Amino acid sequence: MTVLAGIDAGTQSIKVLVYDADRREVLDSASAPLDLISGEDGSREQHPSDWVHAMEACFDRFDPGLRARIAALSVSGQQHGFVPLDAAGRVLAPAKLWNDTSTTAECSRIMDALGGATKTIASAGNPILAGYTASKLPWTKAHRPDAYAKLATILLPHDYLNFVLTGELWMEHGDASGTGWLDVRTRTWSPDLLRATDADRDLGDCLPPLVAHDTLFDIAPASAARLGLPTTAKVAVGGGDNMMAAIGTGCVGEGRLSMSLGTSGTLFAHASRPIVSDDGDWAAFCSSTGGWLPLICTMNCTVVTEQVARLFGFSTREGDAHIHATPPGAQGLTMLPFLGGERTPDLPLGKGVLAGLDPHNMSPAHLYRAAMEGATYALRYGFDAFVAAGMRFERIVLTGGGANSAAWRQMVADVFDLPVDVPRQAEGAAFGAALQALWALERSQGSDATIESLVGAHVTTDARQACTPDPARAEAYRAPYRRYLQHLEAVMPLFRPGSP
Structure with a gap:
């Protein structure tokens, strides 16, 4: 064996x-x-x-x-x-x-x-x-x-x-x-x-x-x-x-988009050539399999939902109930979740912003939803840059601790209006490292198998965790996402180096 x-x-x-x-x-x-x-x-x-x-x-x-x-x-x-x-x-x-x-x-x-x-x-x-x-x-x-x-x-x-x-x-x-x-x-x-x-x-x-x-x-x-x-x-x-998560989630061929909801949030796609943004809208990285890996990184993802849950004395394991108890858009509450500065957009001096508070949305459930939506919208902002550059995707492969939340999986499907798959192996980076070791070992023994064929044989998804967009909810998220972008545009000058 x-x-x-x-x-x-x-x-x-x-x-x-x-x-x-x-x-x-x-x-x-x-x-x-x-x-x-x-x-x-x-x-x-x-x-x-x-x-x-x-x-x-x-x-x-x-x-x-x-x-x-x-x-x-x-x-x-x-x-x-x-x-x-x-x-x-x-x-x-x-x-x-x-x-x-x-x-x-x-x-x-x-x-x-x-x-x-x-x-x-x-x-x-x-x-x-x-x-x-x-x-x-x-x-x-x-x-x-x-x-x-x-x-x-x-x-x-x-x-x-x-x-x-x-x-x-x-x-x-x-x-x-x-x-x-x-x-x-x-x-x-x-x-x-x-x-x-x-x-x-x-x-x-x-x-x-x-x-x-x-x-x-x-x-x-x-x-x-x-x-x-x-x-x-x-x-x-x-x-x-x-790069290892790309292998562990099967993102080693054209048209695949992987998303990780971890401490940081990431979006990455395989490319057979360098895909460079003249404006630096994404990281133009190489892959660890001989290709390239255009990548969006946000610095504030599950760390934000965890801090909000801790603030109100509940566990993120209880968070889905708060999502189900509140509507898309959190009744006008918007969070820019830049608690530790931000990379996408490039705001290393950024701070978290909470906008739209009123007597109807000032609750732990609304604030938790606003945190999850803000982290998701930040990734959607990067996704829009990919699409504007001509990249096209049919599905999202979702990993990271946030993928354990059924509510977050569905939110990603609805906000991005794309089907979501979840790999059976939750630890995408560790699993990808094991598969890279297998690929290198087999090649050293004379195999000419490609990384695509090897990943195709070993990376599978869990049908029980798959999500498809709900048309009504996808529509319900469009106005809140536009509101997020408006708030982002308004505050970006405040966080630029040299701002008063």
Whole structure:
């Protein structure tokens, strides 16, 4: 039997899934929580050692006999994190994460050095947004000069776990495109972006080599012993969590749209060529399968519904009842859910806005609905940019914690006016990592199977959770969504850098 492991290093936890490819069955899974270090300046950091300890705790929960059967594994990781290493491979400082907005000023300085956002996009395909890895380097130079002075290698979170597993340093194109330094059109590092980020040194010397998406590495003997894995186990290249979720949800062919309702919200689609927005309306990323992955990211999704539920002393498991008790549009209540700044639209200094309060909608149920609708409308705003660029979709594949809510699944179907499918494997990123490991392993053994055929054989949906748009509700959401856009247009100038 071919047994694979997929490791998903997220913001809130590390998850590990063990999959039997022959029986097409998840044999076991485990998760371990992670702490987040937050600062009033918008900083969001974690200690990379915590990721390692959490990964080890997950493997410790599996039966030793199961671990001994794992043939290959792969790591999915939160994108954009900045892990600085010295020449001996030691971590120099806590990792700054994707949702860290303390480097907003550095983003502008990098783009100004290139002549602005338009020229930055022309150079590499993406603007430098808050959270991208590039802006964290000059921040480190200014605020952690000792770490900058000793800096020898820059890694992303999933790269660091790969380093722990194998003792080797590499990056792959999907996660690398989230640094801001990769020219996504040529799939090579952009000298212009590297110089604009730091003119005092060649940052190319700090970046590990880029490797092909089907490369395999040997696990380090010490790591194999620590995790209880065979010394013959192979480690696939892995990728960013969005790239791995694309595999785990079947988004590896044209016309597929995947949506994740997690701490952040994401929309992504497969493309066989680079799809770059001249205005930076979406992230023009590479995939981890040799293609491209145009992607919309919102920074405030389930975190918003969770905070509202906590405010009123109920669990999000009770949230669907509040949705059913209120009408679409929350009787005029609108929330712009930018509690931690926002990426789509690009408002790193954004704050949450609640508009339209009156005696009829000032209730926990209405506020909870407004939070869920606001998070959904934010993704619809990004979807509209995809459609305006000529992309067309027939269905949405929905994953993430929010997909566990029947009410949210139906809301997505109605707001987007598209059918919604839910994969049987809820942990899309961990499952996608396991499938990438399987694909790389089979290719190393002589198989010429495409990633599309492999995903088609292993990714299935749960018919019981599928939703179709309700025409009456789809119509009922149109005016509230227009109202959301009007409020968004009104407040955007207030949150631009330099606003009073």
